[in-house]
Amino acid sequence: MEKICGAVRLSPESSTTARLLLPLTRNLSRQHGVVSFNRLVGVRLPHRHLTSLTSLTTHCSPSPSPPVSASVATETSAKVIDGKAIAKQIRDEITEEVSKMKNAIGVTPGLAVILVGDRKDSATYVRNKKKACESVGINSFEVRLPEDCTEQEVLKFISDFNDDPSVHGILVQLPLPSHMNEQNILNAVSIEKDVDGFHPLNIGRLAMRGREPLFVPCTPKGCIELLHRYGINIKGKKAVVIGRSNIVGMPAALLLQREDATISIVHSRTKNPEEFIREADIIISAVGQPNMVRGNWIKPGAVIIDVGINPVEDTKSPRGYRLVGDVCYEEACKVASAITPVPGGVGPMTIAMLLSNTLISAKRIHNFQ
């Protein structure tokens, strides 16, 4: 069992359970039921837009670092933001609310997922979503269509789910086969059931002061939820978001701004990203570049939310790879005041927020407080 960062001690003010030693090992990845779902984030991220940043990662080896001695371990100061524990807490809360709703008005929230084609990874994500729904008492509906089905067939199912009162959230698993127009299909999902929150009308409301989105996209919502649940103050802080994707970076920046942070958005065309990152009190990274953000890019005491889940080769792992974030964890955990591990940080939050959005939708549709 090989240590990545040595023993990391949760400080007493941690909002998670008791003070505990959390040895971060590569075996952790096998303990996480949702790891394969987590990788959805990595897969969707715009790697191709970050070629200019990639060269900066060469010094932080993506291969396992040598075992950390006890004396080195004491250097680490960052609180580990335990996404797995928080996600569990949120699921428990959802379970309770779903049950309350069922008892009070006889309605069970329902999530419909449409899967087109035979991609193994997509099938895994859909299975995980289904399992997650079951675990909190949300009904799940699944449609599997063959790779060569028509756009019209997909649109027909979306239309049926839009009209179905037992469905409160609709999710089309991406990517779609190349012969389909993704925008047409996503736009067909009723805005009231768009639990992914990717509809431009939702994004517009998210961007505007005085407007409220119907749904906040799941991964960025999960990032902010982690900050909230760990009592990390956002108002007036300098926040840097690394990456400007529609599904993570951009909405994360908008959310931070809604909470009165001063945001800067760093991307592939930013000449010296480290200049921005060094000034940040809060860093949210979502670029899909293993170990891109180095320890000396981080202001002492900064809080790091690492959305990247990147497989890197690891011959010592039975799988031949392990998962690392965008931030060089072994360096960052010595400088930051709090940091999400990968895996076990943001990943488990995404699916918890999907369940949360489905519950919110059902409550809104049935006017249940």
Added chain:
Amino acid sequence: MEKICGAVRLSPESSTTARLLLPLTRNLSRQHGVVSFNRLVGVRLPHRHLTSLTSLTTHCSPSPSPPVSASVATETSAKVIDGKAIAKQIRDEITEEVSKMKNAIGVTPGLAVILVGDRKDSATYVRNKKKACESVGINSFEVRLPEDCTEQEVLKFISDFNDDPSVHGILVQLPLPSHMNEQNILNAVSIEKDVDGFHPLNIGRLAMRGREPLFVPCTPKGCIELLHRYGINIKGKKAVVIGRSNIVGMPAALLLQREDATISIVHSRTKNPEEFIREADIIISAVGQPNMVRGNWIKPGAVIIDVGINPVEDTKSPRGYRLVGDVCYEEACKVASAITPVPGGVGPMTIAMLLSNTLISAKRIHNFQ
């Protein structure tokens, strides 16, 4: 005649006509036919959110500075971004295109403006818009309703204009009387005719990579157009937007990001705005705080687009006030490489962009290239 900043020389690479000396005097404000319209921007900006920044303006006196000697005048290095000249150029281009469209397909673009109540300033803005339409050959339609009319009456006119094929743009003059729900009324304008570009669906598309808004809000569009027409490179530059209003700051930041700038958005909750502003290659300020941005906040060579149009007391002016920007012009013009004057910078661009959006709408509806 009292000089504010002395003689400012347009450098040879200026995209406006010939090299010329432009003495910036307070009399300039009287030469501008659209000054009263310009103030719309100042009036709409969220002054109340900037109390924490206001105190920073105390050293830059809002009263006229003493006459500048010839030797001081040579210190100024900034190119003056002549919004009045660019706006005229754009109006000339629109005039030509409107005429071409009329000759080719017999369609004249039309803009409908709805004015509710008796506010003098609103009446002036509407009159200026009407005059601007006439000057480029766009038809204008005006509806004036009494202060005490109902929301339903306003909605009825909007609905009629939505259905009217001779109307390609609809504008509801703000502010509306307090008994009306502004959001309801603005949402009623068909997205295809929302030439103000304030609909959340438009803003969402503006924020999203791979999506295109139907209309870009006029003032931020004017800011970017000024940068383009002066050949100022945006890609890879550090840009700071001061102010996060729905109508200027936020969409301006989104536009800069679309052009690959690295954006930071400074607002009333930003603790040390000057720290961000000092790093910026491009500054767009839209806060409505006279002379807030000081000369020593500006990186040498930065480009400044000043959206603020703020009346400050001036006992020497026949009106008793003069207009100044958010940026302390007399200091900034010695440090920046290019700067918009106030008035005569962004102001005239807003109405030019409204005409541009109306033309774009007519072309799109009639599928005319």
